[in-house]
Amino acid sequence: MNIVGHLINGQINTDAARTQEVFNPATGLASKQVALASKQTVEEAIAAAEAAYPQWRNTPAIKRARIMFRFKELLEQNADRICELIGEEHGKISHDAAGELQRGIENVEYACGIPELLKGEYSKNVGPNIDSWSEFQPLGVVAGITPFNFPAMVPMWMFPLAIACGNTFVLKPSERDPSSTLFIAQLLHEAGLPEGVLNVVNGDKEAVDVLLTDERIKAVSFVGSTPIAEYIYTTANANGKRCQALGGAKNHAIVMPDADMDNAVNQLLGAAFGSSGERCMALSVAVAVGDAAADALVAKMRDAMQTLKVGAYSDSSNDFGPVITRQHQQKVVGYIDSAEADGASVVVDGRAPQVSGYEEGFFVGATLIDGVTPAMQSYQEEIFGPVLQVVRVESMDEAMQLINDHEYGNGTCIFTRDGEAARYFSDHIQVGMVGINIPLPVPVAYHSFGGWKRSLFGDLHAYGPDGVRFYTKRKTITQRWPSAGVREGAEFSMPTMK
Numbered sequence: 098m099n100i101v102g103h104l105i106n107g108q109i110n111t112d113a114a115r116t117q118e119v120f121n122p123a124t125g126l127a128s129k130q131v132a133l134a135s136k137q138t139v140e141e142a143i144a145a146a147e148a149a150y151p152q153w154r155n156t157p158a159i160k161r162a163r164i165m166f167r168f169k170e171l172l173e174q175n176a177d178r179i180c181e182l183i184g185e186e187h188g189k190i191s192h193d194a195a196g197e198l199q200r201g202i203e204n205v206e207y208a209c210g211i212p213e214l215l216k217g218e219y220s221k222n223v224g225p226n227i228d229s230w231s232e233f234q235p236l237g238v239v240a241g242i243t244p245f246n247f248p249a250m251v252p253m254w255m256f257p258l259a260i261a262c263g264n265t266f267v268l269k270p271s272e273r274d275p276s277s278t279l280f281i282a283q284l285l286h287e288a289g290l291p292e293g294v295l296n297v298v299n300g301d302k303e304a305v306d307v308l309l310t311d312e313r314i315k316a317v318s319f320v321g322s323t324p325i326a327e328y329i330y331t332t333a334n335a336n337g338k339r340c341q342a343l344g345g346a347k348n349h350a351i352v353m354p355d356a357d358m359d360n361a362v363n364q365l366l367g368a369a370f371g372s373s374g375e376r377c378m379a380l381s382v383a384v385a386v387g388d389a390a391a392d393a394l395v396a397k398m399r400d401a402m403q404t405l406k407v408g409a410y411s412d413s414s415n416d417f418g419p420v421i422t423r424q425h426q427q428k429v430v431g432y433i434d435s436a437e438a439d440g441a442s443v444v445v446d447g448r449a450p451q452v453s454g455y456e457e458g459f460f461v462g463a464t465l466i467d468g469v470t471p472a473m474q475s476y477q478e479e480i481f482g483p484v485l486q487v488v489r490v491e492s493m494d495e496a497m498q499l500i501n502d503h504e505y506g507n508g509t510c511i512f513t514r515d516g517e518a519a520r521y522f523s524d525h526i527q528v529g530m531v532g533i534n535i536p537l538p539v540p541v542a543y544h545s546f547g548g549w550k551r552s553l554f555g556d557l558h559a560y561g562p563d564g565v566r567f568y569t570k571r572k573t574i575t576q577r578w579p580s581a582g583v584r585e586g587a588e589f590s591m592p593t594m595k
């Protein structure tokens with residue numbers, strides 16, 4: 098069976114004492130093995146990154162940018178192959194994989210602007226003959242640890258910008274769908290990246306723990322579930338590393354009584370069920386304000402959901418594919434069971450979808466649950482499947498309180514025609530990314546991405562301007578060139594401009 102290996106110092110290495118099966122979620126069959134890196138393998142990758150750092154750090158930013166320009170072109174030329182690899186191992190439909198890839202490419206485009214982004218700040222004459230400037234220097238070797246649900250996009254939130262800033266990088270992608278990430282890293286080498294600047298190690302906790310504790314790693318970016326994000330953040334901090342750890346979500350959409358209901362239903366369909374609900378920005382709770390809005394929403398959703406097609410990635414007429422593993426399929430079904438047992442009503446039931454030709458696939462059909470209350474486990478926890486739950490409330494204030502009380506604060510949205518309500522909502526909601534009639538308010542590459550509360554541990558959001566800050570440290574230099582023959586006397590009080 099094919100082994101997906103590591104990329105260390107520009108070379109593919111498939112040696113591994115331990116491996117794990119990689120499944121095609123549509124067929125339910127293992128198609129490959131992935132090598133799981135040992136401590137020694139991760140240390141080799143860190144050593145390669147450390148050796149490459151001095152020269153890469155001193156490579157002019159414009160030359161680093163040129164490699165990013167070539168990388169962008171190669172990503173576009175190889176888009177079909179990348180989407181195929183994503184489909185085979187993640188299961189998302191080719192049009193969805195293309196969208197993910199495009200979002201990743203936009204982060205590369207942002208990194209192409211690195212000479213401008215690193216220009217720094219300059220002040221002339223802060224004192225007599227004294228000038229001062231701040232520059233943004235790279236950190237050294239930095240690491241990224243990424244989740245299964247965006248094997249192309251999320252790694253590209255991290256390494257293009259980190260590398261463009263002058264760092265070298267060790268990436269640990271998800272072991273569940275590693276091939277597209279590895280292929281993308283190879284394309285960056287084809288674009289001219291020197292060996293050792295980007296290294297990829299596949300693996301599990303054993304590999305991650307080396308990245309969190311090895312003193313040569315200066316910063317860690319993580320994206321994944323909240324319990325692991327919290328562990329990563331705490332451990333990285335305890336080991337003196339800068340860390341940003343993005344976690345899970347429970348994204349609510351408020352549906353106001355004045356909303357354009359047909360539009361809201363269309364938007365909710367894509368945002369709740371697209372990518373099988375396996376997006377950290379998926380809308381998983383619709384909070385309907387007033388029973389009339391709730392009844393209309395549920396009736397229209399039920400009708401619209403009859404036309405949804407779940408199936409294999411290769412048929413682009415499908416709306417969404419399987420979930421990632423058999424175990425996850427059972428977990429999602431378990432949440433639907435628990436909501437029903439807790440008294441909610443399953444209006445559209447996706448627990449046993451028929452997908453002809455793919456009977457062993459990890460499919461869950463689109464599911465709509467009405468009458469969900471905040472006390473239910475299915476409301477409190479992240480399901481990460483194609484399940485939309487409807488909570489009925491009496492007022493917008495009650496809807497906002499619900500969102501603000503939830504432990505997660507990644508994304509949210511309001512459907513309304515009332516500008517005043519929308520403005521109040523965006524001002525007071527305790528969530529990091531807000532949509533107004535926009536169901537998936539994923540910030541573009543030149544803003545930054547991050548949730549609030551237990552959806553993000555750390556101060557700086559991912560990519561965009563916060564990404565540049567995360568992957569650099571500020572140094573401020575103050576200089577004086579005294580005029581010839583002028584000698585300054587000793588000054589014992591704090592220097593000021595008084």
Ligand code: NAD
Nearest residue numbers: 243244245270271301302305321322325343344345346377
């Ligand atoms: P996960 O937390 O299981 O895994 C993420 C990464 O952590 C993987 O590389 C994995 O190998 C590693 N890992 C897993 N267990 C570990 C352990 N015990 N110790 C050290 N490392 C460990 O997440 P996942 O299932 O791959 O991805 C889905 C989750 O990611 C969801 O919760 C989703 O909301 C979240 N997510 C968040 C964002 C965001 O931007 N906030 C984006 C995408 C996904």
